[in-house]
Amino acid sequence: MTTLLESDEHKSLREAVSAFARNHPRATGPAESRHFWQEAGKLGYIGVSLPEAYGGGGRGVTELALVLEEMGAAGNPLLMMIVSPAICGTVIARFGTDEQKQTWLPGIADGTRLMAFGITEPDAGSNSHRITTTARRDAATGDWLLTGRKVFISGVDIADATLIVGRTEDARTGKLKPCLFIVPRDTPGFERRQLDMELHATEKQFELTLDDVRLPADALVGDEDAGLLQLFAGLNPERIMTAAFGIGIGRYALSRALDYARERTVWKTPIGAHQAIAHPLAQAHIDLELSRLMTQKAAHLYDAGDDMGAGEAANMAKYAAGEACVKAVDQAVHTLGGNGLTREFGLATLITAARVARIAPVSREMILNYVSHQTLGLPKSY
Incomplete structure (x- = not known):
């Protein structure tokens, strides 16, 4: 199923992804979903939108959306495609340091590493301006300390890290500003609780608690003043x-x-x-x-x-x-x-x-x- 907006290259990609996805049984459990993810990563489908310099396909969200659509049309929609390459991969590729890009993008691109995304909070759903997860500096060490809660966060149990949206306080204005931190899964003080969902999906949903989670200065993605x-x-x-x-x-x-x-x-x-x-x-x-x-x-x-x-x-x-x-x-x-x-x-x-x-x-x-x-x-x- 193609459209006039698609080039011959896009049509070929669509046909290839469709054939790949239809040759795999519909994933009904985490193990099958993980296998499908890994196979897609090996073929370059997961990282199609990420920079070539870091193992990606060098294309864009246009191609990544095409891949996800065809996977879904074959009965294997991968929810983490939205999260790991599209959100986290894009943010790190655009704003991350060279070290962050080298550390995370190759694994995200080839499917060997996953990253979750934590923004929603119990009292901050549609209104992201009400986020209360707070990041403050330890003046003695330069480390960051994160405290707060997140809810409805997908795939935290299978993710190597979570990109957490926190807020810093601007001493000059008193305003809270959003900023992004990479929090590895086993970081002390970073706890998760699986939510009991009626939704049948291979990716589970979690509530996260961050209790003075200590992160090095280089865990910050981009500029804390970027808003x-x-x-x-x-x-x-x-x-x-x-x-x-x-x-x-x-x-x-x-x-x-x-x-x-x-x-x-x-x-x-x-x-x-x-x-x-x-x-x-x-x-x-x-x-x-x-x-x-x-x-x-x-x-x-x-x-x-x-x-x-x-x-x-x-x-x-x-x-x-x-x-x-x-x-x-x-x-x-x-x-x-x-x-x-x-x-x-x-x-x-x-x-x-x-x-x-x-x-x-x-x-x-x-x-x-x-x-x-x-x-x-x-x-x-x-």
């Missing part, structure tokens, strides 16, 4: 990749429904011949295609260095893909009827998984707020 610039350098790719994640899941669900609708015969003809079945599936396909176009636009803008334009398009793409994903999964389950809820057809678990594309990393309501204020120029209600 939101560094943070949003990772959040735009996160939205683009979440859109690709949703489109892939929606395509997988739709393909299963189409196979069933072509074969299932209740009276004289396959059920797919009836407009009550055919038209909703056609609408699902249209919505997925439209959301893909916006996702490609957002990725192209980001790769071209247009952070402002990419921010607007990334939010729209994530909104459109989240809605399209939920509708496609719902219609697929409905098409199969009772069979849509059986383990055999593998659609029931997607009912909750599809919600990820709608509510994370930012809810559809907050995206509508963004478009209302930033694009349409309407006043804020908050």
